[in-house]
Amino acid sequence: MKTLGLFRHAKSDWNDARLRDFDRPLNKRGRLGAALMGLHIRDQGVKWRRVLASPAVRVTQTIELAAEAAGQTPPVNWDRRIYLASSATLMELLREQEGNPAALLMVGHNPGLEDLIFDLVPDDGSSPLLDIVEEKFPTAAFAVLELAIDAWSDIDDGCARLIHLTRPRDLDAGLGPEPV
Numbered sequence: 001m002k003t004l005g006l007f008r009h010a011k012s013d014w015n016d017a018r019l020r021d022f023d024r025p026l027n028k029r030g031r032l033g034a035a036l037m038g039l040h041i042r043d044q045g046v047k048w049r050r051v052l053a054s055p056a057v058r059v060t061q062t063i064e065l066a067a068e069a070a071g072q073t074p075p076v077n078w079d080r081r082i083y084l085a086s087s088a089t090l091m092e093l094l095r096e097q098e099g100n101p102a103a104l105l106m107v108g109h110n111p112g113l114e115d116l117i118f119d120l121v122p123d124d125g126s127s128p129l130l131d132i133v134e135e136k137f138p139t140a141a142f143a144v145l146e147l148a149i150d151a152w153s154d155i156d157d158g159c160a161r162l163i164h165l166t167r168p169r170d171l172d173a174g175l176g177p178e179p180v
Helices: 028-043 057-070 087-095 112-120 128-135
Strands: 002-008 050-053 076-078 103-108 142-147 160-166
Touching (some): 028 142, 087 112
Parallel strands (some): 050 076, 050 103
Antiparallel strands (some): 002 142, 142 160
């Protein structure tokens, strides 16, 4: 059995049109959401043995703020392949993990993280949390999956159960969707 955490970067700032997508920082709501989710992730009690993350600015800031709020400084393996990766690429990265850690936390982007959940968790009607992900896996959302595998190299479609899902708005209604 393996545990996989998926943490989408917090809300980013679109105000400076000159910035490349990779370089966009967090906005005020994103900074608040990242810190709040850092506390929540810590309180789940999972010992994340490895953190795999995109090096995009909004991801690095999300991790920094979450770790600071949680009072923890996890070692992070930055991997550019996570930036805007497909589910297939993310699954391949997970298969490459050496040392067979019991719990991995991946911090990245959509649609890759959301699609990874859809690929790993069977759509058999047994997961009400999957219904929420189908609506949207919003910024700063955090999911935990239990994988019925002995080694990361065994990861494949349908091997997981979605056991936890929290969005920032679940913890603070003010961090929910902006009114249209």
